[in-house]
Amino acid sequence: MTELQAERTGEGLGVPRVETQSTRSRYRDVLIALTAFAVLALLPMLISSKFLLDFVIRCAAYGLFATSLNLLVGYTGLTSFGHGMFFGLGAYGFGLMMQKTGVAVPVALVATLAITFVVALVIGAICVRLKEIYFAFVTLAFQMLIHSTILSWVSLTGGDQGLRGGIPRPPFLGIDLSNHLHLYVVSCALLVIGLLLMHQIAQSPFGYTLRMIRDNATRASFIGIDVWRAKLTIFVLAALFASTGGIIMALFVSGAYPEFAYWTISGEGIFINMLGGVTTFLGPMVGTALFLILNDTVTRVTDYHGIVLGIVILFFAIGLRKGLMDFVVEWYAQRRERSGGRS
Amino acid sequence: MLEIRGLSKSFGGVKATDNVTLDFADGSLTAVIGPNGAGKSTFFNLITGALKPDAGQILLNGVDMAGRSPPDIVRHGIGRAFQVACIFPSLTVQETMLAAVCADQRRASVLHRRFPLAETRDRAEHAMELLGLAGKRNRTAATLSHGDQKLLDIALALVLDPKVLLLDEPTAGMGTEERWRMIDKVRELWETQKITVVFIEHDMDIVFKIAPEIVVLCYGRILATGTPDAIRRNEAVIEAYLGTEHHAEAAI
Numbered sequence: 001m002t003e004l005q006a007e008r009t010g011e012g013l014g015v016p017r018v019e020t021q022s023t024r025s026r027y028r029d030v031l032i033a034l035t036a037f038a039v040l041a042l043l044p045m046l047i048s049s050k051f052l053l054d055f056v057i058r059c060a061a062y063g064l065f066a067t068s069l070n071l072l073v074g075y076t077g078l079t080s081f082g083h084g085m086f087f088g089l090g091a092y093g094f095g096l097m098m099q100k101t102g103v104a105v106p107v108a109l110v111a112t113l114a115i116t117f118v119v120a121l122v123i124g125a126i127c128v129r130l131k132e133i134y135f136a137f138v139t140l141a142f143q144m145l146i147h148s149t150i151l152s153w154v155s156l157t158g159g160d161q162g163l164r165g166g167i168p169r170p171p172f173l174g175i176d177l178s179n180h181l182h183l184y185v186v187s188c189a190l191l192v193i194g195l196l197l198m199h200q201i202a203q204s205p206f207g208y209t210l211r212m213i214r215d216n217a218t219r220a221s222f223i224g225i226d227v228w229r230a231k232l233t234i235f236v237l238a239a240l241f242a243s244t245g246g247i248i249m250a251l252f253v254s255g256a257y258p259e260f261a262y263w264t265i266s267g268e269g270i271f272i273n274m275l276g277g278v279t280t281f282l283g284p285m286v287g288t289a290l291f292l293i294l295n296d297t298v299t300r301v302t303d304y305h306g307i308v309l310g311i312v313i314l315f316f317a318i319g320l321r322k323g324l325m326d327f328v329v330e331w332y333a334q335r336r337e338r339s340g341g342r343s
Numbered sequence: 344m345l346e347i348r349g350l351s352k353s354f355g356g357v358k359a360t361d362n363v364t365l366d367f368a369d370g371s372l373t374a375v376i377g378p379n380g381a382g383k384s385t386f387f388n389l390i391t392g393a394l395k396p397d398a399g400q401i402l403l404n405g406v407d408m409a410g411r412s413p414p415d416i417v418r419h420g421i422g423r424a425f426q427v428a429c430i431f432p433s434l435t436v437q438e439t440m441l442a443a444v445c446a447d448q449r450r451a452s453v454l455h456r457r458f459p460l461a462e463t464r465d466r467a468e469h470a471m472e473l474l475g476l477a478g479k480r481n482r483t484a485a486t487l488s489h490g491d492q493k494l495l496d497i498a499l500a501l502v503l504d505p506k507v508l509l510l511d512e513p514t515a516g517m518g519t520e521e522r523w524r525m526i527d528k529v530r531e532l533w534e535t536q537k538i539t540v541v542f543i544e545h546d547m548d549i550v551f552k553i554a555p556e557i558v559v560l561c562y563g564r565i566l567a568t569g570t571p572d573a574i575r576r577n578e579a580v581i582e583a584y585l586g587t588e589h590h591a592e593a594a595i
Contacts, residue, residue, distance in 0.1 A: 026457055201454060208434075208442040208458045209451040215431035222391065222429070223443045223499060224417040225451050233452065 025203070033196045040188040044181060053184045054252075055296075059288055060191035061248040065265075066272040066284035067198055068241035073270070074278030075202060076234050077214030078128070081266050082139030085123075085146045086239040088261025089116055090246025092150060095163040095256040104172045112247060113240055120239035121232070128231035140263060147261045162257035167250060177251055187248050194241050199281055201237060210234055271309070274316055277323020286325050344369055345390075345421075345507050345539060350399035350409075352389055352563075359385040361563035363399070367507065372533045373541045374554035378583075382563040383543045384426065387509050391423045392416040403507065418447075422505030426512045426543075428492035429499075432485035436476050436495060439484060440467035440502055447503045470502035473532065490521050494528070501532065508532075510542035514549065522546060526553055551575065 044053060065087050072078040093112035097103060103111070123142050130138055150157045158164055169177040177183045201207055209230050212220040217227050250256045259265070268291065276287020294312065298305040320327060345367040352360040359382045367373055375383050388394040390401055392413040401408040408416050431439055444463035445451055453460070459467075471477040474494045479487065484495060493513060500508055513529055514522040526549050533540045544550050550557060551571040559566040559580050567577045574580055 023457070200457075203457055205442070205445045205450050205453040205456065205458045205460060208438065209446065211434060212431050212442055215433050216429060219425075219429045219431065219499070220446075221413045222393075222417055222423060223446050223503060224414045225446050226414050230452065 026200070029196060029199055033192050037188060037192045040192075041185050044184065050180065053180065055292065057184055057187045057248065057252050058292055059285075060187040061245045061252065062268075062272065062292065063191060063245070063285045063288040064194045064248070065242045065245035066269050066276070066288050067195060067281075068238040068245070069269040070273055070278050070281075070284045071198060071201065071210075071234055071238045071241075073273055074283075075207065075214060076210040076231060078231060078235070079132070079136050079270075080127075080139040080235075081136045081263070081270070082141070082143035083238070083242055083269055084263065084265030084267075085139075085143040085261055086116055086120060086242035087246040087249070087265050087269075088146060088150070088256075088258075089119060089239075090243030091250035091256040091260045092157060092163065092246075093243070094247040095167050095250045096156070098167045098169070099163065099165070102168065102170070105169060105175075105177060106172060109244075109247060113243055116239050116243035117236060120236040124232045124235035124239070128228060128235055140266070143261070143263050143266055147258060147263070150258050150261055157256075157258075160258055163250075163255045166254045167256075169251065169254075183251060187252070190244060190248060194244055195285070198241060201234075202281055206230070206233070271313055273323070274313060275323055277326035277329075279322075280325040280329055283323050283325035287323060290324065344402075344404060345541075346400075346402040347390070348400040348402065350386075350389055350401065351397045352385060352394060353397055358563045360389060360396070363560075363563070363565055365558060365565065365568070367539050367541060369506075369539055370537050371539055371556055372530070372554060373556040373558060374550045375541060375543045375558045375560060376545070376547075376550055377560035377566070380562075381560040383560055384511060385563070386560065387423060387511050387543070390416075390509060391421060417503065417505075420504075420506035421509065422500035422503050422507070423509040424493070424496040424500045424511065424513065426515050428489070428496045430484045430492055430495050433483065435481050435483055436471065436487070437467065437480035439495065440470050440498065443467075443499055443502045466502060466504075470498050473501065473535075474498040474528070489516060490525065493517075493525065497529075497532075501536070505538060507539040507541070510540065512543050512545065514544065514546065522549065529553075 040056065043056070065083070069080065069083045072080050072083065090112055093115050094108055097108040097111055098105070101108075123139075127135055127138050127142070151159055153159075171177075175182050175186060177186060209220070209225055212225065213227055213230055221227050246260060249260060272287040272291045273284050274287070275290050276285065277283035294309065295305070298308045302308065316323065322330075347363055347365040350360055350363045351358070361382075363386065375386065377383050385394065389396045390408070392408070392411050392415065396409050399409060403419055403421060406419065408419060408421065431442075434442065438459075441459040441463050442451075444466045445453075445458070445460060448463065450460060450463075468477070471480060474497060476491065476494060476498060479491065484492065487495060493515075497510065497513065510529065514525050517525060526544075529540065529542060530553050542554075544554075551574075554571065556568070557571060557574045558568045559574060559577075561583050566583055567574055567580050569577070
């Protein structure tokens with residue numbers, strides 16, 4: 001394309017078209033989400049494998065967690081080593097609420113998110129002032145703080161035994177979460193809604209504010225952006241989605257265990273993001289599926305699964321220097337460029 | 344009107360800005376010159392809020408800006424461009440402009456709509472036209488040439504419709520020909536936009552040619568202010584900045 005042509009196409013995007021275009025892309029998102037949900041919901045009719053359904057539920061839990069971490073790492077440049085604390089907080093908050101109060105599931109869900117909101121606001125207000133490695137380590141410190149609180153507050157949390165005796169899941173609106181199929185469909189719905197909301201955040205004006213902060217926070221503040229406030233906002237929003245992931249996990253295992261709040265969960269989140277790639281929105285979702293498949297197969301074959309996972313991450317970090325989706329997108333763009341040049 | 348009253352800033356024992364009092368009239372074009380370490384950049388950093396002054400006032404139309412945060416000062420209408428192009432490497436030229444207008448319209452934290460917003464379009468377009476970047480709208484900022492990155496930096500300041508525009512060495516790192524093109528652009532912007540422009544410049548030819556007003560800083564103090572002719576003849580300037588009289592004649 002010549003520069004003149006480029007100019008003309010650019011001008012074609014007149015004022016009214018910008019908005020229609022963005023509205024259209026939002027409808028497209030909703031359409032894709034509905035299709036994805038329909039496919040996932042119909043999946044059990046085609047393949048009635050409990051293993052597959054379990055896999056998808058775990059994908060939903062970890063996928064929401066990892067994608068929300070990418071909002072921090074990939075979009076804002078905030079590398080949190082403690083994001084897993086909100087996953088644990090979601091699992092414990094929800095589990096305890098159901099065990100102790102016996103409220104309806106949706107009420108417990110909303111209440112858990114409310115608690116996460118407050119906790120994330122307090123922790124975030126302290127952390128987002130810090131830069132890079134200091135931010136990473138202070139988030140890690142808070143993660144350990146929450147983990148050790150869970151371990152030592154035995155009367156409430158059951159200490160290292162976790163929340164035992166199962167989480168009561170009284171039916172609501174005709175949905176019975178103790179039914180495996182119902183749990184599966186609800187998990188899929190939460191995943192799809194979560195991804196849809198996070199994609200909206202990423203493509204909103206606020207999403208571009210985050211990109212500016214990632215690229216050059218100093219410049220962002222010199223065009224009038226309150227960097228601290230923007231960072232805190234995304235820290236809290238990401239925590240809410242991570243917490244939702246934790247809630248799905250608690251429903252799935254019908255309990256909550258200290259490992260859910262341990263730093264390794266945060267580590268796995270980073271690992272997943274490196275596997276899938278942080279430059280595309282769906283990278284972490286692909287990473288989640290890869291990670292779970294890898295984890296399941298490797299642990300079945302060998303006791304030394306840590307070594308295998310370590311080698312894989314080294315391959316991605318040093319060999320490819322990017323995640324799988326980054327690789328795919330680049331390859332696709334190059335191919336299109338080449339075929340475009342030929343025609 | 345931008346009035347600086349008794350502005351001071353020290354780093355340890357070094358007085359980087361020492362009791363500076365200056366007026367910049369609305370719509371004026373002023374060059375700030377001075378040898379390395381004269382406190383030119385510090386002076387800009389104080390006005391824009393990057394540094395907090397130890398003492399003094401920075402009055403923009405009578406409102407004191409001293410000690411306020413950079414976003415606050417920008418919103419009051421003091422924009423700046425940087426010595427080393429300060430841009431968003433991964434955004435395209437167009438995205439950069441649209442996002443900046445968005446921030447200026449206080450829509451930087453809008454969550455429920457899609458980027459770009461229709462109401463940001465005209466201003467972004469206008470700024471790209473002004474700086475001659477419209478043809479490169481879809482280029483990622485990191486892939487632009489050095490000169491274009493400097494222009495994008497200025498565009499970022501200008502797209503916010505500032506009352507006062509501070510340019511820290513707009514021609515830094517450029518070849519002779521490119522320098523003149525850039526400075527012509529600056530002058531053209533000043534003439535068409537009718538804003539107050541203050542710029543730092545090292546090239547004496549450029550300064551004496553285009554700046555109606557010159558401020559000479561030395562060791563954080565104002566050595567002289569005035570028209571190019573007055574500065575050229577000023578004894579103190581010749582002594583301190585331009586070196587020996589012989590050198591001064593050679594330079595001028």
